[in-house]
Amino acid sequence: MSRISTSSGPGELLVELRRDTGVPLHQQLESGIRTRIRAGLLRADTVMPSTRALAQDLGLSRGVVVEAYQQLVAEGYLVSRGGGYTQVADIAVVEPSAVKPSPSGPPRIDFRYSRPDVSQFPRAAWLRSIRQVLNETPYRSLAYLDGRGTIELRTALADYLNRVRGTAARPENMLICNGFAQGSRLLLQVLAAQGYRRLAVEDPSDNDLRDVAAAAGLEAVGVPVLQSGIDVDALERSGADVVLVTAAHQFPTGAVASAETRAALVAWAARGDRLVFEDDYDAEYRYDREPIGAMQGLAPDRVAYAGTASKTLAPGLRLGWLILPARLVEPMSQAKLMDDRGSPVFDQLAFADFVARGEFDRHLRRMRPRYRLLRDTLVHRLAARLPEFEPVGVSAGLHVMALLPPDLAEEPLQAAALERGLGVYGLAPYWVSAPGPAGLVFGYGSLTPKEVVEGIDLLADVIGTLRDV
Known part of the structure; x- marks a missing residue:
């Protein structure tokens, strides 16, 4: 079996040919190219190597490559362009299967920790x-x-x-x-x-x-x-x-x-x-x-x-x-x-x-009041809408931890919030020896004050719904 990569001319091509079988070489070349196109490995509009260059690299006669290209053009996998070059056709590409996104999609407002405001x-x-x-x-x-x-x-x-x-x-x-x-x-x-x-x-x-x-x-x-x-x-x-x-x-x-x-x-x-x-x-x-x-x-x-x-x-x-x-x-x-x-x-x-x-110092001086405003907004809104939540820790960083009241559990609250487009995250993954008190970790670095307020209001509505059940 010969496995040859070529970069002659525009584009690259990797094909596998076996000279110890009875399958004609032009058919093997067709099959190799066709398979890669179907798998999405040769994308639409990819420029194929010239027939002359590909024949030289693969040790084939040019006629074998021309015959393979012509067959793939006839099947709709390739298209000949003016100027004597060949491209992968748009309709031929079958993208490989991808992981399907969650039906609910990402949260509209996400309190995930460890996200600074990269827009700044x-x-x-x-x-x-x-x-x-x-x-x-x-x-x-x-x-x-x-x-x-x-x-x-x-x-x-x-x-x-x-x-x-x-x-x-x-x-x-x-x-x-x-x-x-x-x-x-x-x-x-x-x-x-x-x-x-x-x-x-x-x-x-x-x-x-x-x-x-x-x-x-x-x-x-x-x-x-x-x-x-x-x-x-x-x-x-x-x-x-x-x-x-x-x-x-x-x-x-x-x-x-x-x-x-x-x-x-x-x-x-x-x-x-x-x-x-x-x-x-x-x-x-x-x-x-x-x-x-x-x-x-x-x-x-x-x-x-x-x-x-x-x-x-x-x-x-x-x-x-x-x-x-x-x-x-x-x-x-x-x-x-x-x-x-x-x-x-x-x-x-x-x-x-x-x-x-001194640009690092200047950037930090500019960001501190922005993050402080976000933290203060979060703490004040929790006090107004969810006073039973208990924030802990000093005024610092990009997150606030708040303990949950006894009648709330982390997992049901997280699931119910996500259904409403709100991402909140519990303490459970952070405990090492044994589960400790239930709570939430609110990351606010990538949010706006308006989003923080809307997020806490939405959380209060979710909790109200859970308590009514």
């Missing part, structure tokens, strides 16, 4: 940075990168984080990654290779990292969250040797780790070969006071720090960063290189220029 992305400022980079970046910067990322971005971020988040970052101890997802996955893999065995996570917390930990060979255990942050006494009893914390704004409860909790976490890590992994995912958005500084500044050799542009600029940028204890820099750099050879250089350099010129 600072395109003009970002374009200036892109132009600056394209005009001034030396060619040598386009070669393979250091596993840690470009020195320009690591330097710009170290200066920014030390100034704004109180970190003790140095460019040589930083690593650029494709968002928190890649950074956390690589870190857990490296820790597992070094002998770490148990990861403690806040209970409740985002559930994504538990599967990542299991894939890396780490056991994930839940540790309760108090109003002052993670319960360090329970952490000590858990037997964990690494703990993931969202100290500045716990997800989803909204709690802030107290000074006592932070000191206790550092002391816990110092009592053995332990590590605190600090996810500083949205600390820039604190509305009632200045945000608490990062834990990493307290103990740079015991705390690995993770930040990301996903909540501040746009998730689609896939830009994240780690500040690492010195002992983890080299293995993490090697792990990054093994994973993808480094993050895209132009994106890194553009973001470095964006941060260094």
Whole structure:
């Protein structure tokens, strides 16, 4: 069997021919092209290779290819165009079956968490940075990168984080990654290779990292969250040797780790070969006071720090960063290189220029009042229409958690709301050890104040209907 790909002339073609059968080659070629058209692999208006080029690449006489093309034109799969080229006909394409959308469609108003307002992305400022980079970046910067990322971005971020988040970052101890997802996955893999065995996570917390930990060979255990942050006494009893914390704004409860909790976490890590992994995912958005500084500044050799542009600029940028204890820099750099050879250089350099010129600060100053208005609107509307809902946590971030009254359950409420075009989301997926109190997590970052009000009013109507049943 010969399997040949050709790109002679416009278009590409992959066909399979067997010369050890009694089926004529022109029929095999017809069948191969016809099958790919029916499967939607050759789309309408695709330009086919010329008969001469295809015959040469397949080792056939041109007459065999001409005969196959003519048959497919006669059947309506191909069409001859002026100028001597052939295209796939519109009527011939049969698209492959796709996943059918949900009959109800996406929610008209969606309180899903983790969605910043990407419509406010600072395109003009970002374009200036892109132009600056394209005009001034030396060619040598386009070669393979250091596993840690470009020195320009690591330097710009170290200066920014030390100034704004109180970190003790140095460019040589930083690593650029494709968002928190890649950074956390690589870190857990490296820790597992070094002998770490148990990861403690806040209970409740985002559930994504538990599967990542299991894939890396780490056991994930839940540790309760108090109003002052993670319960360090329970952490000590858990037997964990690494703990993931969202100290500045716990997800989803909204709690802030107290000074006592932070000191206790550092002391816990110092009592053995332990590590605190600090996810500083949205600390820039604190509305009632200045945000608490990062834990990493307290103990740079015991705390690995993770930040990301996903909540501040746009998730689609896939830009994240780690500040690492010195002992983890080299293995993490090697792990990054093994994973993808480094993050895209132009994106890194553009973001470095964006941060260094103060555009990142200006964007955050512009977004804070917008998000604060959304949060205040949500809390006030809950108080007006659903006073039995109990918001918890500080005034910060892009979400509010509210506990449900005893007569309401999460799943029926979510289902009934979705039937009305409203997306609301319960706490159940975030509990680790055992189900805790029922509640909802309201993400508001991508909504307008009008949508927030309409969404809460609609939720109140849904609850009224449920209670009348």
